[in-house]
Amino acid sequence: MRPLLAAALLLAGCAGYDGGSLSPGQSTGAEVEKVMGPSQDKRAGPGGETVLWFPRLPAGRVSYAARIGKDDRLIAVEQRLTREYLEQLKPGLSRESDVRDVLGPPSRVDPYPRMQRDAWTYQAHGIQPQLIVVQFSRDQILREAYMFDDPEYISQQSSD
Numbered sequence: 167m168r169p170l171l172a173a174a175l176l177l178a179g180c181a182g183y184d185g186g187s188l189s190p191g192q193s194t195g196a197e198v199e200k201v202m203g204p205s206q207d208k209r210a211g212p213g214g215e216t217v218l219w220f221p222r223l224p225a226g227r228v229s230y231a232a233r234i235g236k237d238d239r240l241i242a243v244e245q246r247l248t249r250e251y252l253e254q255l256k257p258g259l260s261r262e263s264d265v266r267d268v269l270g271p272p273s274r275v276d277p278y279p280r281m282q283r284d285a286w287t288y289q290a291h292g293i294q295p296q297l298i299v300v301q302f303s304r305d306q307i308l309r310e311a312y313m314f315d316d317p318e319y320i321s322q323q324s325s326d
Contacts, residue, residue: 183222185230185243193240198232202243205232207271215241223273227291231270246270247290252298252313260308265300272300283309295319 185202198218199205205218214236221229233241251268265286272286278301288298295316301309 183226184228184245185220185232188232188240188243190240190242195232195234195238195240198234198240198243202230202232207266209267211267217267219270221271221273224289227289227295229270229288247288247298249292249313252311255300255308255311257308257310262302262306262308265302265308269298269300289316 185198188198188201195216195218202220206221207219209217211217211233216234218232218234219229220232223229227247228245229247231244231246235241246269254268255265269288273289274287276285278285282304283301285299285301290296290298290313296313297316298313300311303309
């Protein structure tokens, strides 16, 4: 009986992890945070939307954007650390604020003063663990954006 109870509790905890138990058009912003936990960031979205960010980094390698309408009802919960969202960003045109709006808060920020750049890193998960790295010049313009297999994961696999 105890293993069954533990499994049920584990599944209940996971239900809130990705917002899967929430209902678009019905769940309120407060219900989203009750189920998914406190948001790490809150951003203004188009048409009066508010986007609540729930990064599950580094271990989860996902970052959920809960889009809340101006009526305080959930529009959608989206996992944003994907190639599809990365491709919305345009080097030379997108700004740091655009990257925050599309990908959410990074898991790491590294300054490179000699290059006069900052690099934001997101740990993502495709077919296998991946990294998204975006680089900005000092004027906060996106200069480069990459998504590639995580070299730490690759080296672990080859040493097994």
